[in-house]
Amino acid sequence: MVEKMIRFSALYLPFLLFCSCAYFAPRGKMVISDPFSKIAWIKNQDPNYESGNLPIALNSPLIHQDMVFVGKNTGVMEALELKNGRSVWHTQNEGSFHGGPQVMDDLLIYGTTEGRVFARRWATGELRYEVDLGATVESPASIYEGRALFHLRNHKIVCLDAKTGKILWAYQRSVPYLNTLQGVSRPVVYKKRVYVGMADGNIVALGLNDGTVIWERKLTTASKFVDVDSEALIVNDSVVIGPKSGLLYVINPTAGQIIRTFEYGLAHVPFDDKGMIFVPTTDGQVVKFDSSWKELQKIKLSEASLSSIKIWKDHVVVSDVKGKIYLLDKDLKKVLRTHQFGHAYSAVFGDLQVKDDYLLILSSRNRLYAFNWPGAGKDQ
Template identity: 25%
Template structure:
């Protein structure tokens, strides 16, 4: 039986931090007397009780649903808060919590959980519409398209379910003979009726979205240690960008699965494409800006510890969490730091950005949900 290893970032002990440790703002001044200010609007503990046992993994990206922000934790379930003031609106207990990110369509939330079930939930009330038993932990975010929800279970079985009823339409199962695996799973990418999914055996597979039949598959990561393709494939035109954990970043053709180019340096999270470049959080503890046509490096940013989450854009900045550090804001053009925010115990979830409100949401390693405001402010000249 495969032994699931937690990433070193998940097991790191960073010392004690209080809930209020991140409430002090961080700021930086530039020559134009402007200050990039990052400060907490509110913070809430998402667990119903204090976790006095083994540290759990909290990496679900917050979901914005109307006036709610919905957050899952790795201990006891899902909870919804008012986006403006953090007032709790509903709570759904789930044994062992919900670790992966969720997908929202109108008032329906789809998420896999660690209790061996996949859930369809009414987002406004937290009422469960249906459950589907996978008999395995569910560690990957689902994808929804044309009334079908697709997701990869922790036992390397990829499912297609009817989104209304939860009825299974088809599945694709793979046998992974590797002894060790990184904890996580790839969200599928969809393009022109084809699904592209990474598996823990190091393969990238193209499937027919309607039937589940295999169109092509290619073995990317052949390392003997961690072969996982946990990063979500990103499709841009006729190219797919996907990374192996301790391997490389690959550019693959969508039609035949041929490798067009590769860059040494593994990744756990998906790339973020911005115009003619992309941002890549590597497992070497760096963030790279690359030319998306050939993978040439434009700039890099070195983290002090850990690795970066998937990167989001926010008003001309790149924002991401550090697994053993802070929420960071970088200038998109130069990679220079603009500001940061320290929540304690690191950040494993990609942040959720609300540019209109000027707010970013994320869950910390301690399962605290933060709402922070960030942006440039004018400062008095002395």
């Protein structure tokens, strides 16, 4: 009997171990290992803090070429090698970061909670210019034709010459609500117009050249927490946006007419994958639409709000505000893998970053994770 058990273990143990880190796709599909099991590197970015006063990361990293750029709560902006996390350069700034950095040509452009925008050479960290905008810079820059647009905490949209830092124009929104949600809508440019959600429940279309209001549209009639904080998605000559507490809207960009509405609270900017649109919702669902806005499939992932969505190696990867990551097939039929960050107060508030085999995630507990896709297996 003992001999039979030993023989059984020898035959089947490798099989069981293989099954623990891989899933079997349907015939003809690839078999992949668990991508969350292979962490290329981790950076602990936690500053010193007093017990009971946890510092929270709200910003996002950026991958550019073979480098990673990420801000710390201490005010340090750092450049790392993507493959191993080694520091290339770092520099101290006043304040911390709510929006991630962006790249234009040879410049790394980012803003701080002290209201200053910096432009540095991304390869070396050399300062090219800095400019004071007077209020916390909440959004990453939106770069378009040599301009950099920011959304500030005081409900102001500012457009800079991205090469020099000269302020070209500013639009100030009067918001009557005393209580607004953390975060803002990043400005998006389409056909010489700037589309941005505001904390008073409106989406506004501004002229790119001078910031004049072309149209505005009220998206919610709620009495509080009406913020339209999601970045707009431009797809099929339409603007897709919505408040967290309301509906999902498809809007005509020319005059602001509402084309379609859907009963989903928008948690984050949707992802357009070759005409297939994946929408993350505030009630923990991912909803898939085709280019004509026919709902194809949805899947419930979490009781919490989702926070970011990307396509990674032909799969859907999603995060939620409870610190859980999900890997799904594009048909949204099945959750293939999950990963839970260890700390009880971990969450993901920023954007997931994807390049080739790498997935970068900055948790709210100031841990920067670089997951490395293990590579495709063989066809069955």
